[in-house]
Amino acid sequence: MSGLLSDAFLISLVAGAIAAGIPLLLAGLGEQVSEKAGVLNIGIEGMMLLGAYTGFYVAFLSGSLWLGFLGGAAGGLILALLMALLCVRLGLNQIVIGIALTLGADGITALLHHVQFSRTYPRLPAVDTLPIPLLSQIPIIGPGIFDRHPSVYLAIIAVFVLVWVFRRTNVGLNLQAAGDKPAALDAAGVSVTTTRTLAVLFTGMMAGLGGAYMSMIGAGIFIPFMTGGAGFIAIVLAMLARGHPTWVLYGALLFGVSLSLTTALQVGGVNVPTDVVQMLPFAMVMLVLVIFARRSALPAALGLPYVRGQR
Amino acid sequence: MAYRAVRNTFLTTMAAVGALTIATGPAQAQVEIIAVMTPEQGTDFGWNQQGVDAARAAGEAMGVEVITAEGLGYGDVRPTLRELAGEGADLIIAHASGYNTAAPEVAHETGVAVAIVDTPEAVEPGLIADYTLSGHDGAYLAGILAANMSRTDTVGIVVSGEPPSWNSQSAGFALGARAANPDIDIIYAVIGPAAYADAAGGRRVTESVIAAGADIIFGQGNGSTFGMLQAIETTPAVDGEQAWFIDVIGDKSSIDTGFLLSSVVWDLEPVYTAMIDDLNNGDFGAVGYEIGLEDNSVVLLQTEYIPPATWTELMEVRQAIIDGAVDVPAIFDAQEVRALMTTVDASE
Missing domain, CATH: 3.40.50.2300 (Response regulator)
Incomplete structure (x- = not known):
C-alpha cells in the first residue's frame, strides 16, 4: 500500500482541492460583481448548471475544451439575460426570480440530458495540463497546483484583474455606486440600469464558466443536478468576502482544501462520524471569512430595484 | 305455500349473505x-x-x-x-x-x-x-471478487451518502473481501452527506482513494457513480496498471470502456x-420486503474480465449463502460499517 503520506496521495489531495475550488472561485467572482452593483443573484446556481451542460455539450461535440468554455459562458449568459430583464429592467423580486431561474435550469438541463445522453453517458478524456516551469517541480504542491489545465491559471489571474477593475477603473467606481448609491450614479449621468445589466451578464458568464469547469474538467461528464448547491456556496463566499476578490479566492481555496481534508481524514480512518467530517468545509470557510472579513460591508442598495426619483 | 317457500328462501339467502359479509369484512379495493x-x-x-x-x-x-x-x-x-x-x-x-x-x-x-x-x-x-x-449478500460476493483480483491488496469503497441500503452493501463488501484475504486493506470514503449527483466529487474522492493504493473501487453513488467511473478510466492504480470498478444496483456494461469488473445488480x-x-x-404496511440471491433479485454481474476459476468459486460461495452455510449479516448502521474498514497507514 502506498500510504497516507505517499506523494501520489498528497498530490491527489492538492489537485482535488483545486478542482473543487475553481468552480466556486469563478462563480463567486461573478456573484461579487453582481452584488457590488446591487443585484443579489440567487439564480447563479442555475447559471452554473446550464453552463455545465452547455460547456460539456460543446466540448463533447467539438472535442475542444476552450470551445466548451465558450459554450458554458453562453449558457450562463442566457439565464443572466433573463435575470437582467426581469430584475434589473422590470424590477421584479431578485430572490424569487433567482430561485425560479435555478429551478428552471434544473428542469431544462435534466430534460436535455435525458434526451441526448441518458443512454450513453459519454465522458470526456483526461485533460492536458500546462506545467509551469520550476514551480511545477516543487514536491507535492508543484504537480498539485502548477501542473493544471490553463483555465486554472486564468481563473486565478481573473481575481487580480477584478481587483484592478474595482480599485483603479471607472467601471469599478460605477459598479460600487450602482450598489451603494444608485441615485448618485444616476445623477452623475451614468445609467444604473445599464451598469447593473452588464454586471448581471458578467455574473452569468462567470457562473457558466464555473459550471463548465465542473463538468468538463472536474467530472469529465455532465449529470443532472451535478452542481449540488455550489452556486449557493459561491453566493456565501461572495457575501462574506464583501467586495474583495482576493477573499473569494481564499474562501474558494479554503473550501477546496477542506474538502480534500475530509477525504484525507476518512482515508486515514479518523474515528469520527462522517457527517461531522463533511461539515468541515462549510464550517471552516464561514468561520475564517466571518472573522477576517467582518469589517467590510455589503452594498447599501443590495437587492433593491432602482427606480429613478424613488427613495 | 309457494309464497312462504319463496319468502323463506329469500330470508335464508339474505341471512347467509349477511353472515358472510360480517365474517369477511368490507371488500378490499383493487389496485388499478x-x-x-x-x-x-x-x-x-x-x-x-x-x-x-x-x-x-x-x-x-x-x-x-x-x-x-x-x-x-x-x-x-x-x-x-x-x-x-x-x-x-x-x-x-x-x-x-x-x-x-x-x-x-x-x-x-x-x-x-x-x-x-x-x-x-x-x-x-x-x-x-x-x-x-439490502444487497449485502451480493456485495459479499463482490468483496471476495475484489480481494481475489486486487494486485495491491488494497480495495476502496466510495459512496455518495450513507443510507442504510448502501451501508449494508459496504459492510457486505468489506466482510467478503476480508473473508477472501484477511490481510487486505479496505479504504472507505464518503463524498458528502447526500452527494448523490456530485459527479465531480465522485471523481475527486475516487482519484484520492486510488492514489492511496486501491486498485479496485466498489462504488455506490447514483449520478456521482459516473464521476467515479471517470476517475477509474483516467487514473492508473499505484502499480501503473489500470484500476477496476464494481458497481451496484444497475448494469453499466453497455457504456463500459473496459473498466467495469462487476456489479451487484438488483431486481425490484x-x-x-x-x-x-x-x-x-390488506397486508400493506404490515409486512416487510427483501431481495436476495435465492430468487435472483440480487445477482453478481458476470463480465469477461472475471477469470472462470474465480467465477466458479464465487458461485460456490453464492450457493453456500443460499444454503445457509455462510451467513452474511446485514449491517445498516454507518458507525458499525466504518468499524469494519482498515485505514491507510500514515507511517508508510
Missing part, C-alpha cells in the same frame, strides 16, 4: 394505478432506473397502470405527491430516501398508500410501507409486485 417517483431520470443504470423499470414490469405483470415521475430532484416533492394522488394512484412508490418525510405526510393528507425507503419506523398498516432493501420487480398484492390483500 401505481406511481413511482425518482429524484433522477430513470436512465441512470442504477437506483433510479431500477425503480422505474421494476415498477413498469410489476405493473405489466399485475395488469396495473403505472405513472412515472422522474427527475424530481432532492427538494420538496409534496406538490408532485399530491398531483399523483389526484391522478388516481392507489399506491405511490417514493423511490428516494429524501422523500421519506414528505410521502407519509401526503399519505395522511390524501389517504393514498405510499411506499418509502430507509424509514421502517414510519410504517402504518394500510397506508405506509417501507422497503429498505418482486418487491413492487408483492406491494401491489399486499395492498389488494
Whole structure:
C-alpha cells in the first residue's frame, strides 16, 4: 500500500482541492460583481448548471475544451439575460426570480440530458495540463497546483484583474455606486440600469464558466443536478468576502482544501462520524471569512430595484 | 305455500349473505394505478432506473397502470405527491430516501398508500410501507471478487451518502473481501452527506482513494457513480496498471470502456409486485420486503474480465449463502460499517 503520506496521495489531495475550488472561485467572482452593483443573484446556481451542460455539450461535440468554455459562458449568459430583464429592467423580486431561474435550469438541463445522453453517458478524456516551469517541480504542491489545465491559471489571474477593475477603473467606481448609491450614479449621468445589466451578464458568464469547469474538467461528464448547491456556496463566499476578490479566492481555496481534508481524514480512518467530517468545509470557510472579513460591508442598495426619483 | 317457500328462501339467502359479509369484512379495493417517483431520470443504470423499470414490469405483470415521475430532484416533492394522488394512484412508490418525510405526510393528507425507503419506523398498516432493501449478500460476493483480483491488496469503497441500503452493501463488501484475504486493506470514503449527483466529487474522492493504493473501487453513488467511473478510466492504480470498478444496483456494461469488473445488480420487480398484492390483500404496511440471491433479485454481474476459476468459486460461495452455510449479516448502521474498514497507514 502506498500510504497516507505517499506523494501520489498528497498530490491527489492538492489537485482535488483545486478542482473543487475553481468552480466556486469563478462563480463567486461573478456573484461579487453582481452584488457590488446591487443585484443579489440567487439564480447563479442555475447559471452554473446550464453552463455545465452547455460547456460539456460543446466540448463533447467539438472535442475542444476552450470551445466548451465558450459554450458554458453562453449558457450562463442566457439565464443572466433573463435575470437582467426581469430584475434589473422590470424590477421584479431578485430572490424569487433567482430561485425560479435555478429551478428552471434544473428542469431544462435534466430534460436535455435525458434526451441526448441518458443512454450513453459519454465522458470526456483526461485533460492536458500546462506545467509551469520550476514551480511545477516543487514536491507535492508543484504537480498539485502548477501542473493544471490553463483555465486554472486564468481563473486565478481573473481575481487580480477584478481587483484592478474595482480599485483603479471607472467601471469599478460605477459598479460600487450602482450598489451603494444608485441615485448618485444616476445623477452623475451614468445609467444604473445599464451598469447593473452588464454586471448581471458578467455574473452569468462567470457562473457558466464555473459550471463548465465542473463538468468538463472536474467530472469529465455532465449529470443532472451535478452542481449540488455550489452556486449557493459561491453566493456565501461572495457575501462574506464583501467586495474583495482576493477573499473569494481564499474562501474558494479554503473550501477546496477542506474538502480534500475530509477525504484525507476518512482515508486515514479518523474515528469520527462522517457527517461531522463533511461539515468541515462549510464550517471552516464561514468561520475564517466571518472573522477576517467582518469589517467590510455589503452594498447599501443590495437587492433593491432602482427606480429613478424613488427613495 | 309457494309464497312462504319463496319468502323463506329469500330470508335464508339474505341471512347467509349477511353472515358472510360480517365474517369477511368490507371488500378490499383493487389496485388499478401505481406511481413511482425518482429524484433522477430513470436512465441512470442504477437506483433510479431500477425503480422505474421494476415498477413498469410489476405493473405489466399485475395488469396495473403505472405513472412515472422522474427527475424530481432532492427538494420538496409534496406538490408532485399530491398531483399523483389526484391522478388516481392507489399506491405511490417514493423511490428516494429524501422523500421519506414528505410521502407519509401526503399519505395522511390524501389517504393514498405510499411506499418509502430507509424509514421502517414510519410504517402504518394500510397506508405506509417501507422497503429498505439490502444487497449485502451480493456485495459479499463482490468483496471476495475484489480481494481475489486486487494486485495491491488494497480495495476502496466510495459512496455518495450513507443510507442504510448502501451501508449494508459496504459492510457486505468489506466482510467478503476480508473473508477472501484477511490481510487486505479496505479504504472507505464518503463524498458528502447526500452527494448523490456530485459527479465531480465522485471523481475527486475516487482519484484520492486510488492514489492511496486501491486498485479496485466498489462504488455506490447514483449520478456521482459516473464521476467515479471517470476517475477509474483516467487514473492508473499505484502499480501503473489500470484500476477496476464494481458497481451496484444497475448494469453499466453497455457504456463500459473496459473498466467495469462487476456489479451487484438488483431486481425490484418482486418487491413492487408483492406491494401491489399486499395492498389488494390488506397486508400493506404490515409486512416487510427483501431481495436476495435465492430468487435472483440480487445477482453478481458476470463480465469477461472475471477469470472462470474465480467465477466458479464465487458461485460456490453464492450457493453456500443460499444454503445457509455462510451467513452474511446485514449491517445498516454507518458507525458499525466504518468499524469494519482498515485505514491507510500514515507511517508508510
